[in-house]
Structure formats: C-alpha cells, structure tokens
Amino acid sequence: MNIFNIALIEFKHTIRDVRTLVFMLAFPIVMMLILGTALSTTFDKNIKIGKINVLYTEKTDISFSSPFHGFIKEAKKQDIHFKKAPHGLDGKKAVKQNHYDAYVVVTDKGVQFYGSERNSIQASIAEGMLSAFTDKYNLITEVAKEKPDQVQTVMASVSTTPGSYVKETSLNADKAPGSMDYYAVAMTTMIALYSAISASNLIRGERIRNTAVRLVIAPINKMEIFLGKILGSLALNLVCIMLVMAFSRFVFGADWGVHPGMVLLILFTEVFLAVSFGLGISYIIKADQGTRTILMIILQLSSFFGGAYFRIENADGILRFIMNLSPLTWAREALTKIIYNNDLTAALPVISLNLGISLLFLLFAVVAFRRREGL
Amino acid sequence: MNVLEIKNLTKKFGDFIAVDNMSLAVQEGEIFGFLGSNGAGKSTTINMIAGLLQTNGGEIKILDKNIASHSKLAKMNIGIVPQDLAIYEDMTAYENVRFFAGLYGLRGAELKERVEEALVFVGLLDKQKSLPKDFSGGMKRRLNIACAIAHRPKLIIMDEPTVGIDPQSRNYILTSVRKLNEMGCTVIYTSHYMEEVEEICSRIAIMDHGKVIAEGTKEQLKAIITDTRDIWVEVKNTENLEEAALKEIKGVNSISIEENVIKINSQSEVNNLNHIIQFFISRLIEIRSLQEQAPNLETVFLTLTGRNLRD
Numbered sequence: 001m002n003i004f005n006i007a008l009i010e011f012k013h014t015i016r017d018v019r020t021l022v023f024m025l026a027f028p029i030v031m032m033l034i035l036g037t038a039l040s041t042t043f044d045k046n047i048k049i050g051k052i053n054v055l056y057t058e059k060t061d062i063s064f065s066s067p068f069h070g071f072i073k074e075a076k077k078q079d080i081h082f083k084k085a086p087h088g089l090d091g092k093k094a095v096k097q098n099h100y101d102a103y104v105v106v107t108d109k110g111v112q113f114y115g116s117e118r119n120s121i122q123a124s125i126a127e128g129m130l131s132a133f134t135d136k137y138n139l140i141t142e143v144a145k146e147k148p149d150q151v152q153t154v155m156a157s158v159s160t161t162p163g164s165y166v167k168e169t170s171l172n173a174d175k176a177p178g179s180m181d182y183y184a185v186a187m188t189t190m191i192a193l194y195s196a197i198s199a200s201n202l203i204r205g206e207r208i209r210n211t212a213v214r215l216v217i218a219p220i221n222k223m224e225i226f227l228g229k230i231l232g233s234l235a236l237n238l239v240c241i242m243l244v245m246a247f248s249r250f251v252f253g254a255d256w257g258v259h260p261g262m263v264l265l266i267l268f269t270e271v272f273l274a275v276s277f278g279l280g281i282s283y284i285i286k287a288d289q290g291t292r293t294i295l296m297i298i299l300q301l302s303s304f305f306g307g308a309y310f311r312i313e314n315a316d317g318i319l320r321f322i323m324n325l326s327p328l329t330w331a332r333e334a335l336t337k338i339i340y341n342n343d344l345t346a347a348l349p350v351i352s353l354n355l356g357i358s359l360l361f362l363l364f365a366v367v368a369f370r371r372r373e374g375l
Numbered sequence: 376m377n378v379l380e381i382k383n384l385t386k387k388f389g390d391f392i393a394v395d396n397m398s399l400a401v402q403e404g405e406i407f408g409f410l411g412s413n414g415a416g417k418s419t420t421i422n423m424i425a426g427l428l429q430t431n432g433g434e435i436k437i438l439d440k441n442i443a444s445h446s447k448l449a450k451m452n453i454g455i456v457p458q459d460l461a462i463y464e465d466m467t468a469y470e471n472v473r474f475f476a477g478l479y480g481l482r483g484a485e486l487k488e489r490v491e492e493a494l495v496f497v498g499l500l501d502k503q504k505s506l507p508k509d510f511s512g513g514m515k516r517r518l519n520i521a522c523a524i525a526h527r528p529k530l531i532i533m534d535e536p537t538v539g540i541d542p543q544s545r546n547y548i549l550t551s552v553r554k555l556n557e558m559g560c561t562v563i564y565t566s567h568y569m570e571e572v573e574e575i576c577s578r579i580a581i582m583d584h585g586k587v588i589a590e591g592t593k594e595q596l597k598a599i600i601t602d603t604r605d606i607w608v609e610v611k612n613t614e615n616l617e618e619a620a621l622k623e624i625k626g627v628n629s630i631s632i633e634e635n636v637i638k639i640n641s642q643s644e645v646n647n648l649n650h651i652i653q654f655f656i657s658r659l660i661e662i663r664s665l666q667e668q669a670p671n672l673e674t675v676f677l678t679l680t681g682r683n684l685r686d
Contacts, residue, residue, distance in 0.1 A: 013463070
C-alpha cells in the first residue's frame, strides 16, 4: 500500500509540473508535426517517370520488323518513345551523354539493349517491356512452326499491348512508413528515452525538497520508497507515451500497426531502461548539474544517431556501429518491423536487451541506495 | 517513564566527532529544550534519534525500546518537525498531511479524521485545498507541524520551528507546542531563540562540541551563574567612551555595546558599581538608566561556553 501511495504522489508531482508535462507531451507532438511535414518528400513512395526516350538501330529482315514497329507504336501510347538512330550516330555514346534513356540494336540474331546508368528506372522499364515483347514474339514464332492452327489461341491468351508487358509485384507494396509514420515512432521512442531525466530526479528531488526526511523517519522500508518512486515514474511516462501515440494516430493518422500490445511492451521496456539508467546515473554522478548535463549529452546523441531527427539510411561501418549503440535504434527498428512487416520476432531481442541493461542499472542504484544514509 | 533515553551516543564524520559520548533522558510529559550554537551537535543528535543517521556507538531508546532493534515501533511514536520545511509545494495542504499520515498505516475514515484534526490544530483547515506555494512563511511552518502530528506521536521533535517567521505565527506555534504537551505529547524543542526556550521548556540541555555540558530546569541552570553579574548602562551618547579604561575597572570581565547601551559583565564578589558610575560621570557621559540584569540562559550559555548562542 505504501508503494502505491508513493507511486501515486510521484505521479501527481509530475502531472502538476507544467514544464515536464509540456516537454513529455507537446514537444514530441510538435516535433512530429514539424519534421513530418518538412521532410515528407524524403519519404515519398511515388516516383514520377515522365517520358522515356529510346534510340534504336534496326538491322533485320521484314519478319521481325513488322511486329517490332507494332510494338513501338503501342509503346508510344505509354509515353515510351522509340527513335531510329540517324546514320553515323553512336547510340551508346548518346545514352552515356544522357540524350536517351536506352539504346536498342535489333538484328536477326536478337535484340541488344544498352540502358542509361543515370536514368536506371526509365532504362529498366524500357528493358522490361522490350524483353516481354521478345519473349512473346519467340513464343508465337515457335507455336507457328509447330502448330500453326494454335497461333490465334496463343495470341488471344497473351495480351500484346505494351501496358501489360510488365506487371509490378511488390511485397507489402503499401506498407512502408510515410514521414508522419516514421516520426510518430521516432518521437515516441525518443520521448520514452527522455524518461531518464525525470528519473534522475526521483530520489534527489526528495532530498532537495527536504521531504526525504519525512519519508525516512516514517515506519516504512526504504525499498518501499524506492519501488514506489520507480513505479510512479514508469506509470506516468507510459501514460505520456500512450497519449503521444494516440494523438499521432488519430490526429496525424500515423500507422501503429495491428499489434498495439507488442508495440506498447517494447515502449514499456524502453521506459524501464530509461528510468533505470537515469536513476543509476544519479547515483554514479553525485553533482546535480553534472547528472543533468551528462544525461542530456547521452540522450541527444542517442536521439541523433537513433534517427529521431533524420532518417539515416543504408548506414554501415562505424556509423552503423554507433547507431546500434542507441536504444532508440533498437526500439525504432523493432517497431518498424512489427508495424510494417508483422514481424513479431523482432520484439524479443530489443525487449531482452532493454530489460537486461535496466536490471544492471537498477541493481547498481539499489546497492547505492541501500548503502546511503537517509535517501 | 523515559520517553527518550540516550546512552554514550557517538557520531563521527571522518575525524570530526559531531556527538561525543552523549547521554541524556527525556521524561514523559516534558518540553525538553536543546540549546547549542551551530555545530554543537543538536541536529546530528536529532537525526540519529529519527533514524536519519547511523550511530557510531551508544544506544538510543524510545519508550524503553532500542531503536536499532525496534526501528518501526520507535518511528511510529516519533513526529519530527524539521528545521527546513519538508512539504510538497505542489500538493494541497490536505494532500500533504494525508500522504505523510498515510505512511504511518492510517487508512480510510480514521486517516481523514486525523488529517482534519491536524489541520484544525494548526489553524489551516480553511486552507486545506490551497497549495503551500501560496502560503506565508508562518503558514508553511504550521503545515510543517501538521505533517508531523497527524499520526499522534508520543514524542515530537521540533528543530528550530520558528525560524524566519512573523511574531504572530511564532506565538501561534509556541501556543501549539504547549497545547500538544497538554494533550500528552512529550516535546523536544531546539531553538536559537533563548527566550522561546526559557518560556516553554520545562528542562533544558546545553550542548557544546557534541557534549551536554549542562542540564536541568532553567532555575537550576541559572543557579550555575553565581560568580558574575550583568550591569546594563544606558547613556545619552558613547562618543567619549573609552572601552579600554572601562575594562580596567576592578572586577569587570567584559563589555559589549549595543547602540547606547553598554553591557558590562562583572565579577559578583567585587563591589564596583560606584567606580563604574564614577567612570561615566568623570567623562561627562550622561547616564539615562542603570540596571543589574538577572541571569538568563544567554548569560548561562555565555558563561559555560565563552560564546554567544548565535555566534
């Protein structure tokens, strides 16, 4: 009961501290809004292709030329423009100089394709359509040789319009985070980490207010005080995080996936880690201002390298190593996998890591707390 | 019956001995005064009684129970009013008293009753929903007391409860101490204000350098002072006053000057009053009044320690 009463009073303290509450609630929401809006283009999943220009040279007989020209005609409807190379023009050089997206050489032996490295998407589309066309041509030619009466059936079964030459298939094509989705996760995990600051003041605050005296002289166990304070801090920070999540979900439309329980469990263990870390640091560094400064430096670096402010893509080497040191990276990447790939197995490593490190810091804090006279 | 009994109590901070083999007993129903200058060991002693500090030796008993082995029982019977305010500024007066009283196992209707009783006692019931940050210094001090008494302790320890407050609040608190005592509480009271201790305490211990150097009723303590007396001379001006010459008068131990009052401490057995008066007349210093002060605790303290209490 004493633990609950102490937890409740801790909860009330923080909830009545406007500055802390603004920091825990308004700050992540405002950051989400600013960064999610300002950097929305870097998360855009649509790429505008525009007109694709293909240069070609034809060295073939009439049997392939006719269907190839039919293909060119249909391709134009899809904004893929084939232009016959003027005599003497080096097609490959023209592509290298970025005058065309691809160069095609049609001979009796087959079709040779040279794509632009600069405009790789345009070149890939042209290549895909061209290879689909040649596959179909080869198929119909073979059928015509073996069973001419079946040609019409085969031709009917395969569409010859260029729009159907390439069918895009993507795994979870629509499940990738937009900017607001990304920053909803990033800011929530960041603010969970910032629980360390209030936690560093849990016991110290009682000493500063001198109320530690009343707690110590009361007929209760010191560990009840310790556990009550931690419980209150955990509860308050978890409520703040749930409010931020709810706001991002219902106001910004952020996607939190279909496993809210698992998402909350990961965030809870992250808060637990932050609270234990803050408490542990407050016993390692005795000076008030020193604790806060060190914590702020660690938290800011964790936030930065954890991708709270900017998404860091394709990081490797030393950068990846530094990123992996940030608890924000662990939590954010696990949450992304759970939300967008339904990969619940991603939760286990991060939960284990969070709880393991939390217990280490907590153990240190408990030993220091018990050895200390008073609180 | 002894409510508090201390035997050979010692506390060291490194090489510094804050409390040195101290022994005393406080009996039930007393208002026991602790006198001592800063660093005398009063607060350290109180902190050890309250369990805030570990002892380096000796024994403390509350209601005949050793606090080392009966810590919880001892704590249930103690209420502390710390020198520095120990209240939550962001909690209402009611919430403050309720929370701290709740730590003593009080619940439900009993808790509510005790909280209201404590708030009535300190005259803050009408302010129960207000935050202490909106209170005056005196009101905060009263709330500080309410938080210490809601669980009805048998022993209340008050450490400088009147520091920095207005005379009205001070009177209120002194009256409250007497009322608590009448209700059956034993009170240990420490203060820098000698007149407060003299006014309300039934027995007094004077501490210096971690030791109790004198203990007894105020009459018993004053009786210690038999060899000196204080003569206060109020003069029109002190321009022609030669302090060195005044000190040379036979029997004068020391002098101090506060505005136009010259305070002379002199040996009792030397009859030098005529010489002192002659000193002022010969220098054309007009005497407005002259009185011999009865010994008080300040004089006792000065005599025993060689220092003023507030040094």
